[in-house]
Amino acid sequence: MLDIAVIVVASMLSLALVLNLWRLIIGPHVVDRILALDTMYINSIALILLYGIYNKTPLYFEAALLIAMLGFVSSVAFGKYLLRGDIIE
């Protein structure tokens, strides 16, 4: 039962990724696109976790932590650039 559940949840997450990509393409402003990119980071964390469960190994959780940190830092860097014109003044 767990394999079927993992495949169902992976398909839901892939659909969510495609919807975020759509918002990334049509977002009328830059901030829409940054928000879509941040959400895509979060969805890919979930996808990596599901892949770790599917392969029965605890190896992928460090990668998930890394991607979470990278996503947050990149979103804040984009926002800071939009606010100030410079990331580190």
Place this chain on the structure above:
Amino acid sequence: MSFMAELIISSLLILGGLFVLVGSIGLLRLQDLYVRLHAPTKATTLGLGSILIGSMVYMYNTQGYISVNELLITLFLVITAPVTAHILAKAAMHHRVKVMERTRNQHLIEKARMQMPPTSADADQGDKESDKA
């Protein structure tokens, strides 16, 4: 793996996947940027929280120890999601993104652009129609 444990893990995973999907649909369908900031936070905290709790239970069942790695990820996301939303809203206010008519306190956006705090004279002036309701 016992049937009960598989049932719990599967239900947690599916619940998390549903929240993530609803958050992404909300990001696509909501009308305004400031309203759109609400949707991904639900996907982040509730969706990923459920998936991470499910993977914690799964790792406890197969490996025998409680791994706090997932708890760290959840804590990190809960702490950083409001920070991201705050910075994006501030950037949107500075760039004068188009606001929905129903938004309250629109007169405070110009003050925020000048980095001035609101005074007591700028009381809550929402639109009058919703105040009558």
